[in-house]
Amino acid sequence: MIIVLKALSNEKRLKILQWLKEPKKNFASSHCDVAKDGVCVGLIEEKIGLSQSTVSQYLMLLQQAGLITTERRGQWTYCKRNEKAIKELVKNLENI
Template identity: 50%
Template sequence: MSIDVNDALKALDNPARLEILAKLKDPRKNYPEQEVDPEQVGVCVSIIQEQSGLSQSTISLYLTALQRAKLVTSQRIGPWTYYKRDEANIAAFLKQLHGLI
């Protein structure tokens, strides 16, 4: 699966989306209130939303943008959606970016 550098840069060109991606790097530290293992499952949208102080619809749009750019993956468990970083794609993006500059 290849990653489009332009899509990734567009997704990261927003301080809140960049902060979400940064916090997902260490989910146990940044989202300690989550009951399921955030490293295995991801972090629930509602917990990300609570911490951000932004509306649920805004957080959903931000996470969708990050997912469309292939920087995060999502998983539904019952009524909840969990997000986590796609480390392989993030590494591929950084490698491609490094090759451009």
């Protein structure tokens, strides 16, 4: 619970999570379908204006918190929201 709240309590990470809610609206990829495949790290990096290493670490944090899933495919790592876990979190927060 704390680890999830910690992951969320950062503006940039929260923004990433929110962007991933509407991949098509927020990202454009030439090599994949962001809605189906997920959004690769480079696109997020480009949009958020943080260094590549920072984005990579932030995504790791979000993943450890269970808020996103990542999947390596070829040279890319695709990120998606973990809607199930997010719903679970909100449900838990209801009796905080």
